[in-house]
Amino acid sequence: MTNQIKYDTNCSDCPPLNCMMYICFCDADWDICNVSIFKDEVLNMTCTLRDKVKGFNSSDLHITYGTGIEVSNNEMMVIDSSSLRLTKHMHTMEHVGLTNFVCYHGEKIMEKTDVRVDYRPSAIKNFSCTIFNWDEGMLCTWNLGVKYNNSRAISVSLLMKSGDITGQYNPVCDRDQNNNLICNHTWNHTDRVIFDRSYLNFTVNVTNKCCTEVPVSKQTENLIIIQKENVRPDKVHNVTVSSVTSTCVSLNWDHLKRNRSKLFTVRTTTNDSNWDDAQVEETPDTNITLCELKPYTRYNFSFETRPGKDVGYPSDLVYISAITDIDKPSRPPEFVNSGYQVIDEDCINNARKITVLWKAIAEEYQNGPFNGYYISASSPDNGLLKDYHVNSTGLDIQHQSIDIPCDQPITITMKSLGKAGYSNTSTIIIPKANYISQTEIAGIVIGVVIFVVICITIAVCLASKTLKLLQMAIGSHNLYIFYTDQMYGVISRCDMSSDLVKMRVFYGDVWSLCWLDLDLVSDS
Numbered sequence: 001m002t003n004q005i006k007y008d009t010n011c012s013d014c015p016p017l018n019c020m021m022y023i024c025f026c027d028a029d030w031d032i033c034n035v036s037i038f039k040d041e042v043l044n045m046t047c048t049l050r051d052k053v054k055g056f057n058s059s060d061l062h063i064t065y066g067t068g069i070e071v072s073n074n075e076m077m078v079i080d081s082s083s084l085r086l087t088k089h090m091h092t093m094e095h096v097g098l099t100n101f102v103c104y105h106g107e108k109i110m111e112k113t114d115v116r117v118d119y120r121p122s123a124i125k126n127f128s129c130t131i132f133n134w135d136e137g138m139l140c141t142w143n144l145g146v147k148y149n150n151s152r153a154i155s156v157s158l159l160m161k162s163g164d165i166t167g168q169y170n171p172v173c174d175r176d177q178n179n180n181l182i183c184n185h186t187w188n189h190t191d192r193v194i195f196d197r198s199y200l201n202f203t204v205n206v207t208n209k210c211c212t213e214v215p216v217s218k219q220t221e222n223l224i225i226i227q228k229e230n231v232r233p234d235k236v237h238n239v240t241v242s243s244v245t246s247t248c249v250s251l252n253w254d255h256l257k258r259n260r261s262k263l264f265t266v267r268t269t270t271n272d273s274n275w276d277d278a279q280v281e282e283t284p285d286t287n288i289t290l291c292e293l294k295p296y297t298r299y300n301f302s303f304e305t306r307p308g309k310d311v312g313y314p315s316d317l318v319y320i321s322a323i324t325d326i327d328k329p330s331r332p333p334e335f336v337n338s339g340y341q342v343i344d345e346d347c348i349n350n351a352r353k354i355t356v357l358w359k360a361i362a363e364e365y366q367n368g369p370f371n372g373y374y375i376s377a378s379s380p381d382n383g384l385l386k387d388y389h390v391n392s393t394g395l396d397i398q399h400q401s402i403d404i405p406c407d408q409p410i411t412i413t414m415k416s417l418g419k420a421g422y423s424n425t426s427t428i429i430i431p432k433a434n435y436i437s438q439t440e441i442a443g444i445v446i447g448v449v450i451f452v453v454i455c456i457t458i459a460v461c462l463a464s465k466t467l468k469l470l471q472m473a474i475g476s477h478n479l480y481i482f483y484t485d486q487m488y489g490v491i492s493r494c495d496m497s498s499d500l501v502k503m504r505v506f507y508g509d510v511w512s513l514c515w516l517d518l519d520l521v522s523d524s
Contacts, residue, residue: 028103045113065102134227295420
């Protein structure tokens with residue numbers, strides 16, 4: 001045996017399981033018992049049959065451990081007829097901790113003993129320190145590296161070198177939820193330790209007393225902590241909202257360490273339960289103005305302090321909120337279905353009825369208390385004809401009936417109306433109605449009457465063939481209707497003293513301008 005194992009040699013007592021009614025039946029002995037051994041060591045034990053056992057041979061013995069796991073044949077060796085040697089490498093053990101090794105003959109327990117397996121001290125992991133507010137205290141934590149079975153056998157010491165002074169400290173070590181041994185030590189300003197240095201140097205010593213007569217230790221040295229990379233500043237205080245507009249909020253705050261270089265992170269969100277999508281701004285100053293915000297909206301702001309960009313640890317958060325001012329609506333109404341429907345096209349007294357159609361403005365664009373919509377109707381000839389203020393109905397599609405003239409195009413203009421004013425405008429142009437005005441109707445009637453008179457006169461002349469030229473007086477004009485064998489026509493504004501007159505002639509299906517020799521025309 002080496003000094004890397006701890007055990008007892010007085011193993012003659014029978015285990016309780018081998019005893020009944022104060023009578024014990026132990027038919028073999030282990031040469032060592034109650035063993036403690038590191039997981040990287042080799043366990044050597046011998047199971048020897050007692051002299052009283054007759055008819056048994058060591059070649060018939062076998063050994064199990066734990067939950068009845070059989071030791072392989074290449075880990076056992078028969079020494080003589082009564083002794084069986086166990087040689088087992090502990091790194092093949094599935095777990096550290098306490099286990100039983102049992103010597104069997106067939107199904108009969110001959111002897112058993114406890115073996116405790118644990119880890120040899122190893123280098124620590126994840127050493128880190130947090131320096132509070134540059135000079136107000138410090139907390140160092142680390143992981144012992146392996147999950148030691150017997151934490152009571154573990155002792156840990158911490159050395160810190162600060163300038164020319166080295167101090168030794170006894171940290172506290174406890175298991176976390178994953179059974180790791182986590183150690184820590186805390187200093188505060190009453191410990192007369194100077195943390196405000198460019199760097200600090202640490203050494204951690206771990207000793208395991210479980211498995212050897214002489215404790216075994218492992219040192220992890222030169223654990224360097226750079227101050228600026230490990231400071232956790234105090235949180236900001238005296239946070240105030242200095243000014244608010246419809247789209248901007250200005251904030252002021254203070255910090256106790258005014259002479260230290262710091263970086264403040266301000267996050268902005270409208271959802272105080274989820275900051276993942278927050279707008280992030282960084283500044284070394286103790287004031288900031290945040291713009292491009294939505295009017296009439298509650299914003300939540302958080303403040304975080306660090307020693308610099310991507311260095312050190314963040315401070316605790318401080319929160320404040322503000323509501324931006326109201327503003328005019330940011331969108332006008334949106335016309336739908338061409339913006340209007342014609343309800344009545346009769347155009348009696350040059351008037352027709354239409355209905356203007358638009359989509360209600362969404363709440364996110366109202367920017368404050370909403371008062372409805374403004375509608376106006378205007379024309380190129382008459383300017384503004386009518387205007388309305390219409391309350392919102394709460395429906396997605398809203399409407400308003402308007403009477404407008406028929407004889408000219410009409411411009412419909414709409415705005416969203418909030419407490420702070422009007423939005424920009426939406427505009428559509430409604431073309432004039434497709435109808436005939438009263439003036440045009442009168443002209444048509446007169447033309448029809450004249451045409452009918454002419455037709456009747458021509459018909460009479462054609463029927464009698466006696467009237468070659470008919471003079472009629474219409475207003476201040478003289479109208480002459482003539483007929484020949486192949487043509488008939490109308491003469492107007494004739495100068496009868498001339499031999500030739502200018503006339504409009506209808507010949508076949510074509511009207512043409514020609515000159516007529518009055519000698520060819522006889523009076524009626």
